[in-house]
Amino acid sequence: MLRYVVNRVLLAIPTLIGVAVVTFFMLRVVPGDIVEIKLRGDGGNVSREVIEQERERLGLNKPLVIQFVDWMKGLVTLDLGRSMWTGNPVSEEIGSRLELSLQVAVMAAVIAVLIAIPLGTLSALYRDTAVDYVIRIVTIAGLAVPSFWLGMLIILGLLWAFNWLPPLTYTPFYVDPIANLSQLIWPALAVGYRYSAVVARMVRSSIVEVMREDYIRTARAKGVFERLVVARHAMKNAMLPAITVIGLEFAFLIGGLVVTEQVFNLNGIGRLFVQAVSRNDFMLIQSLVMLIAVVFILVNLVVDLLYAALDPRIRYR
Template structure:
């Protein structure tokens, strides 16, 4: 039996125990997981790239040590523990200052229907996930930028009297983004289906939680299609990363 013969019929299959269509179950959770992955990636990139660049520029100063401490703490700190701390802080803070405890929507709310309700549900899981993610990206940004700053063409630009700001922004930072982009792509593909614990802590019905439920219930039709979906997401993410490579570095050409 070929791979397509084994997997494609499952797209139109039903769940073994509930009888609901597999595509229906996945579609409901897919929107939440993709939005959460995008938001966590944005949080990580917005925080990590500036911090990593500053850390490389201010190497071996208190700024560099502070950013490296931030990164080490983020890598060592489990995202679910940070999520629990955020929930406790929101519950205590909202009850103290507003009189009512913070309660996010129970079910997923589309941002097109209720933007603020959607943000209140997903922004804090995105922060909890994005913090650890940003720690990895910041370390990679620092290492890549330090390597580029030691290149001959950077020394030549400085010898010609070019402003340091222009050297960093136009040459060094752009050329150091290739390894950073690789990490961002790998992490994004993981986030789509790998946020099982975070979804459990914040009571989110995403793909990660659905995957655990399908394995526990021995629902092979659903499990099979979830695995295929994550694989396709990883392949598409790598394709996008490769295309962005060519934009960042004109020397890269695909035949």
């Protein structure tokens, strides 16, 4: 198992190098750079000398290959460089937002799993009954309704019903759990609903599929209680594709909540991404893309390891 993990980690290196090369050079294809945005503001009169000096200071005048090598050297030593906008270390810029995004992602994942697995299972077990139809309507609505729109409805609903809105700024859970949850529970619900719909559909189809398998029929023939058949024999195998979906959706949530973060005014990775792109902050964009790539690779690795834990037939070498 350890060998498998080491192999997977080593295999991730070429993937990450590929991501780094594509991101770095694609960003440089776009005309314009951060210096103009930074110095001209609302149309300020800045001399060309000042602009050139700033470009020089940020290293934007160096040949592209040198810039790339410098960045890669930094990556190897886990030095992500400095934001071209604020001048702060990129790790600091990302770190302060990652906590919030991770918490929303975890809360949304928990909500999704808690809703999706029972609903998906019930839907499969009571296939083509009223229960199934109701659950299917709920899940299809979850897929159809964008999270940000649901977020807007939640905000307006809270304002209309209670004349109350979630706090505008983030408080860490360890500082004030109530303030923290009263801000983050709403985006987690908005995102978790869509997330649960995706997972519930997958759980349903997997269970329907598994329940037709020979070993289920054998278990029933042996007189095993239906509840045990489902819980012990069907669920374990049906969970395999669901875990893949849960993992991928979780990875997506780390950087993909751009609009939802805007709706709830969350200072997360998605918003940082938008700010970095609108300012052409190359160093920050590159690092954010790398972070998301790493998250996807790690989540996939965890999913693969969970496969082995759930299905004894799967063994990694």
